[in-house]
Amino acid sequence: MSRVLTWRALLTLAALAALPAVPGLPRYYLLLAFDALLFGAIAMSLDLLMGYTGLVSFGHAAFYGLGAYATAILMERGVLSLWACLGFSVLVVGAYALVVSYFATARRGIYFALLTLIFAEVVYTFFRYTQTFGGSDGIQGLPDAELWRGVPIDTPERKYYLVLAYLALAYATCRVVVTSHFGRVLVAIRENEDRARFLGYSVQRYKMAVCLISALLTGLAGAIYPIRSAFATPDLMVWTESGEFIISVMIGGLGTLVGPIIGGVFFTILRDKVSSYVDWYFIVIGVVLIVIVLFMPKGLLGFRRLLGFKQWRATA
């Protein structure tokens, strides 16, 4: 089949679409599934940078948070159209990502991680202390967004299908990108960026482009979050959030796209389950992560090999 529409992808989508039909499933689980899939999609977007290009962003929470604030700011002012919120988020996140990616890719090595982190902290601090946007409380108590006039995205089912549609779109985008001419160059940059230049590739342009794609996908995830939660707060873009995205990618398996989705889902569910018993869920996550890094360097997806499945290929 094609690069995107594999039987496996379609079956997975169908199974996920059937989730609300599970008899007796508490509606709360649909919202947990929303969070899990959203987190997974963000981890997948980050994998374009980490797994394919070899760049570690410590500032993805800013793309996420900016997307969320863009939606919240519009909805607070009575603009409830989903499409307007998505469009505005793309503009805001895109403009910010252009600036960050330009500076972060201008130099090599550790600067990328450092600059993405510093820029994100500036954005966090701005929203944390700007009273127009609610300061530390953020923007709360938002109404329901509308798919179009008269069709509010109000029930857990509708919210769940919104995130599912987003995930499908983000996955298709990532798959197309990594299997394209462009995706091959990303892998070459990860492997040996000096040599890539001697083959005629303007490495910085490729890095900026992949940053922009990853940032926009993460920004779109941010844009739909307030539609489920009815709020946007500065906590969405605190730097530990970026760290959790990175951990999800590593748990799932670098350079696999599907792995980070599973990693993000796993992380979200673990956090939800553990933190309902103990506050120190991060210790549990930490132990899990150490076990994975030590014993499964390819992440959860790498585990499939031990079970006799065919190995996933980082480059298609």
Add this chain to the structure above:
Amino acid sequence: MARDGVVLEVAAVSKSFGALAALTDVSLAVREGEVFSVIGPNGAGKSTLFNVVSGLHAPSRGRVSFRGREIGGLAPEAINRLGVAKTFQITNVFPEISVGENVRVAAQSRSADSGRLASLWRRPDVEVRVDELLDAFGLAARRDALAENLSHGEQRYLEICLALATEPSLLLLDEPTAGMTPGETKGATQLIRHVARARGLTLLLIEHDMSVVMGISDRIAVLHFGEKIAEGTPEAIRNDPKVIEAYLGGGED
């Protein structure tokens, strides 16, 4: 202005690293279709000359022109896109992807979509060109192996495949046979010459092995402590007293 048949002109190029003068006032002209070799003792500045021509370093002084166009100081990617490719003295490939993927990513660099928006979704078909190169260098059976798992000799060939895949008209080979046994060196030299002829390439070559250099070159330039001390046919170089002095006095090889 390009002089008749001159592909690459290096005019009074100097390059220093801090106080170290790696190249001093070096000039040479490489003509279309010839094999031009650069020899000289270790540290003579041969690789530095290649790095200046291929864009890794900007010349401190002097000019470099390729087909009449000034390229001194351009970025490596820009120079490559003009048709100059280089192999590295120390193997410099993409280690953790397959041999086939290595050559594919190099080959697609010249596809129509390269550098355009459409490259985000299109995947150019470069298989024919990849197969040709892998066949020519005996790597066809190794296409699915990771590059880092190749033998040293195979990696040296892959190094050349990457450069050739970008379809250069001028190929810079920095000691392509470095680390090969004398037997391998002989085979490799014949193969390189054969491929260069078949593709109508101009070759600029650095080579340590004197028998190789004398056999393959149309003309030879000799560097010593960053200066060009001689230039001429293999016959003339073999008998040049300054060259003999440099090699004997230099105390190596």
